[in-house]
Amino acid sequence: xxxxxxxxxxxxxxxxxxVLSPAQAGLLGRIARGEHASADLLLHALLYAGVLAVTGGVxxxxxxxxxxxxxxxxxxxxxxxxxxxxxxxxxxxPPFARGRMVAPGVAFDYLLVLGALLLAADLAWIEWRFTPLxxxxxxxxxVVATIHAALALRFDSRTLFALALAxxxxxxxxxxxxxxxxxxxxxxxxxxxxxxxxxxxxxxIAAGHLMRRRDVKAHFEPVAALLGWVLVLVAVAGxxxxxxxxxxLHRLALLALGAWLGVRHWRTEDFGLxxxxxxxxxxxxxxxxxxxxxxxGLAALYVAASAVALLAGLLRARARRRGAxx
Amino acid sequence: MPPAAAAAERAESxxxxxxxxxxxxxxxxxxxxxxxxxxxxxxxxLPRGLRTLAFVxxxxxxxxxxxxxxxxxxxxxxxGFVAAAGMFxxxxxxxxxxxxxxxxxxxxxxxxxxxxxAAGFAGIAxxxxxxxxxxxxxxxxxxxxxxxxxx
Numbered sequence: 001x002x003x004x005x006x007x008x009x010x011x012x013x014x015x016x017x018x019v020l021s022p023a024q025a026g027l028l029g030r031i032a033r034g035e036h037a038s039a040d041l042l043l044h045a046l047l048y049a050g051v052l053a054v055t056g057g058v059x060x061x062x063x064x065x066x067x068x069x070x071x072x073x074x075x076x077x078x079x080x081x082x083x084x085x086x087x088x089x090x091x092x093x094p095p096f097a098r099g100r101m102v103a104p105g106v107a108f109d110y111l112l113v114l115g116a117l118l119l120a121a122d123l124a125w126i127e128w129r130f131t132p133l134x135x136x137x138x139x140x141x142x143v144v145a146t147i148h149a150a151l152a153l154r155f156d157s158r159t160l161f162a163l164a165l166a167x168x169x170x171x172x173x174x175x176x177x178x179x180x181x182x183x184x185x186x187x188x189x190x191x192x193x194x195x196x197x198x199x200x201x202x203x204x205i206a207a208g209h210l211m212r213r214r215d216v217k218a219h220f221e222p223v224a225a226l227l228g229w230v231l232v233l234v235a236v237a238g239x240x241x242x243x244x245x246x247x248x249l250h251r252l253a254l255l256a257l258g259a260w261l262g263v264r265h266w267r268t269e270d271f272g273l274x275x276x277x278x279x280x281x282x283x284x285x286x287x288x289x290x291x292x293x294x295x296x297g298l299a300a301l302y303v304a305a306s307a308v309a310l311l312a313g314l315l316r317a318r319a320r321r322r323g324a325x326x
Numbered sequence: 327m328p329p330a331a332a333a334a335e336r337a338e339s340x341x342x343x344x345x346x347x348x349x350x351x352x353x354x355x356x357x358x359x360x361x362x363x364x365x366x367x368x369x370x371x372l373p374r375g376l377r378t379l380a381f382v383x384x385x386x387x388x389x390x391x392x393x394x395x396x397x398x399x400x401x402x403x404x405x406g407f408v409a410a411a412g413m414f415x416x417x418x419x420x421x422x423x424x425x426x427x428x429x430x431x432x433x434x435x436x437x438x439x440x441x442x443x444a445a446g447f448a449g450i451a452x453x454x455x456x457x458x459x460x461x462x463x464x465x466x467x468x469x470x471x472x473x474x475x476x477x
Contacts, residue, residue: 006336007343010365019360024353032343265375274375279382297397304390311383311436314376 003034040106047110054081055117062125071129078122085115086151093155098216101156112155116163120144141171153217161220165204165227172196190238197235204228226272233257233280240287254284266317282310328427330368337365338432369432380435388418388443404454411451418444 008029015025030036058081062074069077089112092104103109127133127140148164151157176192208224211217236257239250261277268274286303293299327335344361347353353361372380395410402409418440425437 004339004343006339010340014361014364017364019357019364020353028347028352275378278379297394300390300393300397304387304394307383307387307390311380314379318376
């Protein structure tokens with residue numbers, strides 16, 4: 001809610017017509033004229049800036065004070081700060097619930113994310129300075145992903161859940177260069193990376209589906225599905241380069257997957273997956289058809305015409321669907 | 327801005343305020359709906375997903391059309407480029423006005439894309455028109471003072 005002369009002008013008529021009571025119109029008029037301001041946005045901005053400042057400050061502390069404090073003291077300091085944040089969250093949080101939880105205060109989510117980020121930074125610092133995992137250091141990303149996922153489920157944080165999934169995908173991405181021979185000894189680096197991305201994507205989509213079916217944090221499902229589909233589509237798109245038959249198969253696969261995703265989410269017009277599906281299918285369509293067009297000018301005209309045709313088709317289909325709706 | 331479009335924006339701000347009042351618990355849902363009914367929406371609006379696609383596809387189509395004009399058009403040099411960018415700025419601006427006026431579109435993605443591109447093309451045309459070509463020793467005849475100093 002903010003200052004709005006249009007709303008201030010509309011309020012007397014709404015009060016006169018009995019839509020708003022005089023008390024409501026008076027309060028809303030003061031808000032619309034800017035006499036009452038909400039501190040909500042400012043508080044969120046300050047908390048967000050505070051999280052950024054503290055995490056940035058930790059980076060500077062590690063960089064500049066390492067000689068004065070020593071690595072162990074830095075690890076203990078960051079760990080204590082993380083424990084402080086997470087301990088406060090554990091003390092004030094309501095008991096675990098399978099569904100949504102109401103946060104106990106405006107600062108709760110920010111302190112939770114700050115604590116989780118500090119904990120991840122502490123683990124990374126310990127791994128870098130003391131190398132407890134040695135050459136298997138990428139596994140610490142899996143530890144971070146597991147901790148973030150546990151915190152996300154306990155404290156009902158979609159932000160932390162997204163961070164957990166990203167850390168998990170990062171673990172596979174980083175590990176694939178060092179550990180690829182363990183899992184994909186037969187494959188080259190790029191293929192191994194794509195296969196890992198594909199596997200992560202399928203795992204995330206399946207996990208989200210399971211959470212929804214079992215009604216355990218079902219509202220996390222869109223996060224898992226979106227990140228999972230991004231990984232799947234990027235993994236498939238990564239194989240489109242070149243003129244080999246495999247490249248054409250990847251283009252066809254991307255077209256089919258994108259079209260299926262777009263059609264599946266057409267009814268809901270879901271922002272993430274619908275847009276992702278349509279754009280993936282369109283990119284695959286261009287990759288399939290553009291090589292057959294000679295000349296840069298003709299190709300540009302083709303892209304322009306196909307984009308207009310796709311948009312017109314989507315709008316016409318929507319109009320038809322709305323016309324057919326009861 | 328056409329008066330009808332301005333009135334539609336005023337009505338939308340009242341409806342948006344009513345939604346915010348209901349979210350904050352200052353009025354109930356029925357009251358918010360009654361406010362919205364008194365300020366009806368006469369615009370074509372798209373949901374977020376389609377709006378995003380409309381924005382991306384419109385921008386892509388216009389930029390591809392610009393690339394087509396530059397590729398197949400006569401090589402007019404710097405002033406040819408300025409003319410093409412200026413023409414696209416005018417067409418995008420006219421397209422935006424048409425969408426917001428007679429076509430009664432708002433929050434539909436395409437009009438935002440053409441508005442942004444109109445500003446972008448105008449900026450590019452202005453920059454290209456005002457940008458002075460670098461004087462090099464290879465072009466002394468067009469700039470006698472520079473030619474004299476380079477000797």
